[in-house]
Amino acid sequence: MRLVTLAESGQGSAGIVTGDRVIPLTGVNESLGTTWPTTVLGLLRTGEAAALSGWLRERGGEVLSGIPSIPLEQAQLGPLYHGAVNVWGVGANFREKAANMAVVPPEMEPICFLKPASTMIGPGQAILLPDGAGRITAEAEIGLVIGRTCKHVSPEEAPHVIAGIVLTLDMTAQDVHARNPRFLGRSKSYDTFFSFGPELVGMDEIGDLDALDVQTVLNGSVRYRSCVSDMIYSPWLILSYFSRMMTLYPGDIIMTGTPGSVDIQEGDTAECRVGTLIPLRNPVVQERIRTIL
Known part of the structure; x- marks a missing residue:
């Protein structure tokens, strides 16, 4: 489906x-x-x-x-949904990217972070570059969409608790993170820093998840690509890991890591491509500061 x-x-x-x-x-x-x-x-x-x-x-x-x-x-495709859902991510999960970053994730302990609901946008909506935040990057990832309430899920059980996968773009304020590694969560929490869609694809449409090719694309040019099989932690192990910490609810999304991130500037288009699925594209614009009371 x-x-x-x-x-x-x-x-x-x-x-x-x-x-x-x-x-x-x-x-x-x-x-x-x-x-x-x-x-x-x-x-x-x-x-x-x-x-x-x-x-x-x-x-x-x-x-x-x-x-x-x-x-x-x-068809005019909008955001898949809005709402109070949890969005989790893991860092440095592709072997080549982790090597390039000189990062060695702890054994059986992925680097993880949470993104607030206010970061959520959908296909075609603008990624806003925050004033004064410095260098911003975008990275393509596969997201797992939880299909039913669950906890303490084993990796073997994980495929049975998801509704499907979704393409995602995860944005990061790199200069903020560079000031202090503890600022990882802050660097990923700006409005519009998480895009997902345009479709939710059930596992019956996917076939071999490990064979999926994930591509980070900037202005139509593929900058990074790698297969799910090159992940350090498999998607099912990642889901299991999060489920041991917290109850997962329908609509929650778990990103599984990126083959690489690209610097984005106003006028760019960031894109996630995965196999033959509908690509996820977002334009990049400078945020115009306004007060909301």
Whole structure:
């Protein structure tokens, strides 16, 4: 199953991607009399995402063929969802990047950080460069989207608790972090410093996760790329690690590391590419300071 959010639908209705077309979930309900939650986060939090995926596997071609759809290339795709979800990341998880940084992550103890909900943006939305923050970088990563509430998950159980994967871009204020390693969390917490989307892709669409090629792209040029198999800590080990610390909830996202980061400036476009999935692209602009009361 592949899900997107249609920006032109007002509240952001979920859409099912099938081939080169998108079928709004509101249209599915209207045509078939079903009562699926019509937002991606609603599907996740009610546990209906897994049920919808199973329903589509069993009856997808039969039930969707006659429902009005939108060409994927014409669809306006918005943020998958907004809300109070946890976004976690790990650092220096690709072997080559860790070697270039001269970083040796502790055995069985990934370097981790948390990003606040205010960092979240979606495809096409602007990454804002904070005034006075100095050098800013962007890095492409695969994110694991939690599909059901869980804790103390083993690596073997991890594939069964996720709703799927999502492309992400993680931004960092490098000069802030360079002043003190303890400022890692602060350097990643500015507004718009986490982008994800444009689609949530179920594992039934992925096949071999280890074979996925992750690319950090700047202005259309691939700057870094590496396969998931080159990670120091596998995605399933990372999920298990976080689940031993805290309860994971539907919609939570765990980033799994990047093959490399690029400096970004106003006018740039940062991009995450993974295999044949829809790329995640965000323009970069200088923040115009305004007061919110």
